[in-house]
Amino acid sequence: MRKTCLNMVYELAKQDERVVFIGSDLGPGVLDEMKQTMPDRFYMEGVSEQNIVGIAAGLAMDGFIPYVNTIATFITRRCFEQVAVDLCLHDLPVRLIGNGGGLVYAPLGPTHLATEDLAIMRSLPNMTIVSPSDADEMTRFMKSALDWPHPIYIRLGKGGDPVVTGDHEGFEIGAAVNLREGKDIQILSSGVMSGRALLAADLLEKENISAGVIHLPTVKPLDVEAVLAATESAMLVTLEEHFKAGGLGSAITETLIDANKMPALGVLRIGLEDSFPLAYGSQDELMESFGLQPPAIAQKISNAFQERS
Amino acid sequence: MINHPFSNEIYPDSPPLDDRSKEMRRLVIDALDGGGRGHLGSSMSLIEIMRVIYDDVANHRPDEPMWEGRDRCILSKGHGCLALYAALACHNYFPREEMRQFCHFPSRLGGHPERSKVPGVEASTGALGHGLSIGVGMALAARIRKRNNRIFVVMGDGEINEGSVWEAAMSASKHSLSHLTAIVDYNKIQSYGRTAEVLDLEPLLDKWRAFGFETVECDGHDVKALTDVLKNPLSTTKPSMVIAHTVKGKGVAFAENDPEWHHKSRVPAEQISAMYAALAENQ
Numbered sequence: 001m002r003k004t005c006l007n008m009v010y011e012l013a014k015q016d017e018r019v020v021f022i023g024s025d026l027g028p029g030v031l032d033e034m035k036q037t038m039p040d041r042f043y044m045e046g047v048s049e050q051n052i053v054g055i056a057a058g059l060a061m062d063g064f065i066p067y068v069n070t071i072a073t074f075i076t077r078r079c080f081e082q083v084a085v086d087l088c089l090h091d092l093p094v095r096l097i098g099n100g101g102g103l104v105y106a107p108l109g110p111t112h113l114a115t116e117d118l119a120i121m122r123s124l125p126n127m128t129i130v131s132p133s134d135a136d137e138m139t140r141f142m143k144s145a146l147d148w149p150h151p152i153y154i155r156l157g158k159g160g161d162p163v164v165t166g167d168h169e170g171f172e173i174g175a176a177v178n179l180r181e182g183k184d185i186q187i188l189s190s191g192v193m194s195g196r197a198l199l200a201a202d203l204l205e206k207e208n209i210s211a212g213v214i215h216l217p218t219v220k221p222l223d224v225e226a227v228l229a230a231t232e233s234a235m236l237v238t239l240e241e242h243f244k245a246g247g248l249g250s251a252i253t254e255t256l257i258d259a260n261k262m263p264a265l266g267v268l269r270i271g272l273e274d275s276f277p278l279a280y281g282s283q284d285e286l287m288e289s290f291g292l293q294p295p296a297i298a299q300k301i302s303n304a305f306q307e308r309s
Numbered sequence: 310m311i312n313h314p315f316s317n318e319i320y321p322d323s324p325p326l327d328d329r330s331k332e333m334r335r336l337v338i339d340a341l342d343g344g345g346r347g348h349l350g351s352s353m354s355l356i357e358i359m360r361v362i363y364d365d366v367a368n369h370r371p372d373e374p375m376w377e378g379r380d381r382c383i384l385s386k387g388h389g390c391l392a393l394y395a396a397l398a399c400h401n402y403f404p405r406e407e408m409r410q411f412c413h414f415p416s417r418l419g420g421h422p423e424r425s426k427v428p429g430v431e432a433s434t435g436a437l438g439h440g441l442s443i444g445v446g447m448a449l450a451a452r453i454r455k456r457n458n459r460i461f462v463v464m465g466d467g468e469i470n471e472g473s474v475w476e477a478a479m480s481a482s483k484h485s486l487s488h489l490t491a492i493v494d495y496n497k498i499q500s501y502g503r504t505a506e507v508l509d510l511e512p513l514l515d516k517w518r519a520f521g522f523e524t525v526e527c528d529g530h531d532v533k534a535l536t537d538v539l540k541n542p543l544s545t546t547k548p549s550m551v552i553a554h555t556v557k558g559k560g561v562a563f564a565e566n567d568p569e570w571h572h573k574s575r576v577p578a579e580q581i582s583a584m585y586a587a588l589a590e591n592q
Contacts, residue, residue, distance in 0.1 A: 020453075040453045045483075051442045051476035058446020061424075061432070062454070066446075082473070085436050086443060090424060 001157045002099055004135040008142035009067045009097075010034040013041055016146060020059055022052050024070035049079040056094045057086035065093050065146065071105070072098025072114035072155060076121060087151040088124045094151050101131065101155035101191060102241030103277075106286040110276045114155070119246025121153045122220050128173060129219040131155040131191035134163040137217060140171040148173060157192040158283055164195045165215065174218050176226035182212025185305060186230040189239040190216045190248050196287075197239050199294035200301065207302055211237075219248055227255050235265035235308065237301050241292065244271040265308040270300055312505045313497055315566050316554035320528040325592050326560055329364070329399075330356055330532070334560045334588050336395040336408045340418070342581045343409030346574035347420070349564055349584075351465065352391035354496040354529070354555035359384075359396040361535040362461055371400045374428040380458050381447050383432045385440020386465030386494065387421035388572070393430070394418055402429035438471025440464060441491060445477050448486040448548075459542070460489045467499030470508045475520065481548040482521025490542060490549040491522070494529065496557040498568050514552055522550035529553030561587045 006021075010031055013019035021031060022043045035042040045052045049070060056066035068075065075098045076083070087094050098114060105112035121129050128150050132138045134157075145152060168177055179194060180201055189197040194215040201211040214230055216223060230236055236256075238249035249269035256262055272290050279289065287293050291300065317323065326334070333356050341347045359382075363369070367380040384393045391411070398405040403418075410416035417426040421435030432443050444462035451458050464474065481489050493513070501507050510516070517524045523544035527534040535553065543549040557571070558564030561584050 043449070045480050046476075048473075048476035048480070050438070050473035051445070051480055054439055054442020054473070054477065055446035055449065055480065057432075058443040058448070059450045060446075061443070062447060062450030064450060064453070081436050082439060082442070085433065086439055089433050 001132065001135045001138050001159050001161060003159060004138045005097055005142060005154065005156060006031055006069065008139060012142065012146055013038060016065070018063060018065045020064045020066045022056055022066055022068045024049060024052055024074070026069065049074050050082050053079045053082035054086050057090060057092055060092035060094050061090070065095070067095045067097060069097040070099065071112060072101045072117050073112055076114065076117040076153070080120060084124050088126045091126045091150055093149050096151070096153045097156060098153060099156050101157065103283045103286045104158040106277070106281055106283045109280055113277070115272055116243050116246065117153070117155065118219055118242050118248065119250070122246060122251060126150050127220060128152045129155070130173070130217060131219055132217050133165055133190070133192055133194040133215060134161050136163045137165045137171065141217065144171045145173060155191060161192045162195050164198055171217070174221040174223055176223035177215040177217065178212070179215045180213040182210045182233070184209050184233060185211040185235045185237060185301060186233045187211055187213045187237045187239055188216055188227065188230060188248070188252055189213065190219055191241060193239045193241050193292070196292065196294050196297060200297040203294060203298035204301060209302060209305055211301065216248065219251060222251050222255060224255055227252055228259055228261055231256065231261050231263040233263055235305055236263050236267045238267065238269045238271070239297060240271040241287070242271055243274060244269050245274060247271055265305065268301060268304045270297060312503050313511060315497055316529060316556045319554050320531070323528050323530050327532070329360060331560070331588055331591070333360060333392070333395040333399060335585065336398055336405060337391040338581060338584045338588065340391050340394065340408040340411035341573070341576055341584070344411035344413060345576055346412060347391055348388045348572045349561070350498070350557040350567070350570040351386065351389045351572070353559045353561060353564070354557050355389045355392035355463065355494050356395070356559065357530045357532055357535055358463060358492055358494060358553055359392045361532055361539055363396040363400055365536045366539045367461065368458065371402050371429070374402060378456060378458055380461065381431045381444070382461040382463065383434065383440040383444050384422060384463050385434055386437065386463065386468050387434030389465065389494065390420070390422040393422055397427070397429040403427065437465070437468040438473040441474050441477035441481070444489055444491070445480045445484070445486060448481070448489040449484065451488060457488065462489070462491045464491060464493050466493055466495045466497060466504050466510060467507070469493060469510065478517070478520040478522065485546050486548045487542045487545050490539065490551065492551045492553055494555050495552050496555040498557045498566065498571065500568070500571050502568050517550040521547055523547045524550045524552065526552040526554060529555035530559055560591050562591065563587060
């Protein structure tokens with residue numbers, strides 16, 4: 001997904017002279033061809049997140065569309081004030097590409113995990129948040145969002161994640177994507193969790209629980225209509241690779257509360273509990289330890305559904 | 310601990326304030342009078358810097374604030390906005406009577422300047438340490454577009470405590486942004502007290518030189534001296550840094566070099582009268 005996203009930056013830059021790339025201190029060879037062919041639109045500015053966000057703002061004030069890339073946690077936590085003031089207050093079309101959203105950097109530990117990124121980005125006016133599920137969706141998003149006139153935080157998965165949205169065409173910011181029909185339960189998820197939601201729904205099917213999956217690649221602005229329509233099912237489940245505080249589940253439940261609309265069996269929120277991980281390992285292993293792999297997800301949903309029915 | 314000398318000690322023969330400098334300072338006092346609050350000290354030290362940029366150095370069009378070819382001036386120390394507003398009002402970016410609306414709902418002139426609200430304001434500032442990076446971005450933009458406009462970034466001495474300033478300094482130097490001129494309003498007093506005491510900046514010129522800037526220092530209240538150093542970039546290959554030694558509260562004798570006047574709220578009428586009087590008496 002990361003590779004696709006960066007390749008798309010170069011493709012867009014070929015088509016549109018406003019596109020500029022700014023990295024911090026990425027791996028060797030990143031976008032080498034872009035660096036060679038358009039040196040005045042490729043910048044690698046070192047480990048200085050505050051600075052690169054400010055530079056992006058200055059470029060955007062002159063009509064450029066900067067794509068800024070570094071590790072998700074650094075592009076959200078480290079330069080939060082620059083993101084809030086330089087980008088959101090000025091409402092500039094800067095794109096923040098965050099590598100390793102969620103638990104991707106599990107082997108590197110809590111300093112590198114982006115597990116509150118959605119919460120802090122959601123809190124900013126004018127910010128758009130996109131969390132695609134796979135490389136195909138990333139490509140569609142990148143093609144469609146060039147002229148979006150606001151800042152965008154793009155949460156990247158690890159890469160190699162299964163393509164679960166392949167048949168869908170185009171990408172509309174703020175629009176949900178229906179991945180699976182279901183009549184008892186609707187699972188609302190984003191990012192790579194939508195793939196896991198589909199697998200969990202398969203497991204639930206074996207228990208005669210019919211679960212649909214609604215993929216929300218845009219966390220902000222949320223597809224309010226789709227969320228409210230989902231309450232026609234008996235129970236809603238929110239699923240995210242993020243702390244339960246402030247993420248997708250919060251966004252969805254806030255929407256329901258504001259609309260005074262709840263499904264009959266309420267909402268089950270599945271995400272990371274309020275704790276830093278206690279161990280290292282792979283992303284999958286940490287997911288497992290937090291109960292975020294399909295069998296555990298299905299189990300939690302099944303238990304709640306039966307308890308509440 | 311050694312306190313570094315104030316500008317009036319370094320430049321005892323600094324020229325007296327002329328009519329233009331007093332006119333701008335009166336506008337600052339108008340705002341304090343109307344708004345009942347304001348960063349008096351931080352704005353008064355800046356007056357000649359803003360004056361020289363807007364009167365004598367920058368290409369700009371008040372009737373076309375977003376003219377593409379304009380030189381950009383970012384007031385990174387946003388709390389000194391009254392000096393910026395005074396310069397913009399003097400150039401008819403907005404009516405000067407508006408100064409009295411300062412901080413009054415629903416005024417667009419607030420305690421920190423906003424790009425989307427006030428014509429002529431290039432960047433919304435107030436959170437410190439942001440302006441130089443934005444200036445680097447603007448300077449890169451000008452270079453990509455092959456435009457020859459200049460970028461001025463005015464920072465406070467307390468402001469450059471921020472690490473982000475030094476990140477930006479490295480970028481400016483890396484890219485040889487000779488059309489970028491940074492200025493430090495070095496009045497030697499930050500909110501809590503003397504900069505030497507809070508977080509010493511010295512040797513300040515050496516620091517900027519080491520970060521790759523062409524540097525110069527001058528009397529920040531001497532219009533001719535400032536014009537001389539700002540009229541053209543100091544180098545054709547490096548970004549410029551002008552350390553302007555200034556007096557906090559300059560022009561209002563009882564507020565000069567006094568941290569108490571960094572910011573004031575609930576300023577009583579008699580103090581306002583005393584400010585106008587002190588300014589009029591200033592020789």
